[in-house]
Amino acid sequence: MIRTSRPLLALATAPLLLLVACSGGSTAADDPSGGGAADGTVKVTLTDDGCTAEPNSVPAGPASFEVVNSGAGAVTEAELVNSGGRIIGERENLTPGLTGTFSLQLEAGEYTIQCPNAATETSTFTVTGSAPSSTEDPLFAAATSGYQDYVKEQVADLVAATDAFAAAVEAGDVARAKELYGPARAPYERIEPVAESFGDLDPRIDARIADVADPATWTGFHRIEQALFEEGTTEGTAPVARQLVADVAQLNTLVQTTTYQPADLANGASGLLDEVANSKVTGEEEAYSHLDLLDFAANVEGSRKAFDLLTPALQVTDADLVATIQARFEDVEDALAPYRRGSGYALYTELTPEQVRDLATAVDALAEPLSQVSGKVVGAADR
Numbered sequence: 001m002i003r004t005s006r007p008l009l010a011l012a013t014a015p016l017l018l019l020v021a022c023s024g025g026s027t028a029a030d031d032p033s034g035g036g037a038a039d040g041t042v043k044v045t046l047t048d049d050g051c052t053a054e055p056n057s058v059p060a061g062p063a064s065f066e067v068v069n070s071g072a073g074a075v076t077e078a079e080l081v082n083s084g085g086r087i088i089g090e091r092e093n094l095t096p097g098l099t100g101t102f103s104l105q106l107e108a109g110e111y112t113i114q115c116p117n118a119a120t121e122t123s124t125f126t127v128t129g130s131a132p133s134s135t136e137d138p139l140f141a142a143a144t145s146g147y148q149d150y151v152k153e154q155v156a157d158l159v160a161a162t163d164a165f166a167a168a169v170e171a172g173d174v175a176r177a178k179e180l181y182g183p184a185r186a187p188y189e190r191i192e193p194v195a196e197s198f199g200d201l202d203p204r205i206d207a208r209i210a211d212v213a214d215p216a217t218w219t220g221f222h223r224i225e226q227a228l229f230e231e232g233t234t235e236g237t238a239p240v241a242r243q244l245v246a247d248v249a250q251l252n253t254l255v256q257t258t259t260y261q262p263a264d265l266a267n268g269a270s271g272l273l274d275e276v277a278n279s280k281v282t283g284e285e286e287a288y289s290h291l292d293l294l295d296f297a298a299n300v301e302g303s304r305k306a307f308d309l310l311t312p313a314l315q316v317t318d319a320d321l322v323a324t325i326q327a328r329f330e331d332v333e334d335a336l337a338p339y340r341r342g343s344g345y346a347l348y349t350e351l352t353p354e355q356v357r358d359l360a361t362a363v364d365a366l367a368e369p370l371s372q373v374s375g376k377v378v379g380a381a382d383r
Contacts, residue, residue, distance in 0.1 A: 041066060047071065047075065049120060056126065057126040067094060077090060078115050080111055087198075089263075089267055090196075106131075108128055140377075144261065148258070158187035158248055158252075186294060186295075186298040191268075205219075262378075263377050266307075273300075273303055275299050280299060294345050300329070300333065328365050
């Protein structure tokens with residue numbers, strides 16, 4: 001059912017209009033100190049030599065990054081990293097010829113644009129001047145604080161589920177460990193973009209064998225998945241389970257003090273849909289257990305949560321887009337529903353090619369309008 005929010009819309013209008021009226025800070029268009037594009041757009045071109053940002057300096061405020069893979073085979077993503085080492089924006093899975101975008105509200109400072117696997121992996125990026133913060137608006141503040149609470153809840157669930165899973169692995173109980181594997185994965189998949197923002201932590205927790213240069217260093221859920229579901233053993237996995245527990249505990253510590261800007265929610269919602277399109281609906285994520293639809297559902301749940309938190313503010317700026325995205329979410333949820341099996345989902349290997357195609361079509365139809373949200377969010381903050 002499409003959620004309509006007429007009473008909420010009426011309440012929502014005043015704070016955003018107040019923001020529009022009072023916003024007197026610098027913008028990408030009028031800040032004289034920046035050397036960036038007049039409209040705040042930055043084009044990042046990926047090549048196997050590295051990534052080039054044009055311009056490489058912009059005024060503080062809203063900025064949109066258009067990431068273009070002009071033909072790089074080894075380099076398929078670009079990340080914007082702040083001075084604290086946290087990834088605050090990225091586009092992944094851009095094979096040659098593809099383009100992706102993300103938008104952010106940037107504060108002044110020195111940043112790094114990072115392109116993993118390039119000959120030169122990093123380049124500097126500078127933000128100058130100052131700009132009002134979108135989190136000052138009550139509607140956006142409610143969204144970001146609500147998301148902070150949601151992430152903490154999910155990671156708390158992840159800690160408990162991972163502890164139980166790891167205990168079964170260390171006890172050598174293959175059947176119990178296989179039973180607990182899927183439930184331990186779901187909370188992580190709901191907040192995966194947050195985990196990915198902490199550099200090497202996500203690879204340690206969630207890397208597939210194709211993602212690691214040396215299989216001897218492979219850790220995390222999928223290393224244990226291979227042992228359980230392909231080899232039918234826990235032999236040699238106890239140290240991996242203990243490391244997984246430690247890495248999840250570190251994630252729990254980090255999210256206690258992590259705050260978010262509205263664009264983080266929008267970019268995260270789109271990022272989760274990208275995860276579905278690029279690894280879940282293709283059956284690549286859970287290569288041994290084939291629990292891809294469980295991850296699929298968790299990614300969609302996390303994406304929808306972020307979008308729902310932004311909806312009161314978005315209703316003010318583009319109610320038609322909100323209605324479109326809500327309808328597309330329901331289409332995806334309806335497409336997935338027939339594969340529900342109790343508390344889980346059918347194995348990916350049970351799906352026909354036509355069923356996979358139908359799921360992919362529903363995801364693609366949602367991804368396009370959802371990708372517009374970050375631009376709407378940072379645009380609203382600057383008016």
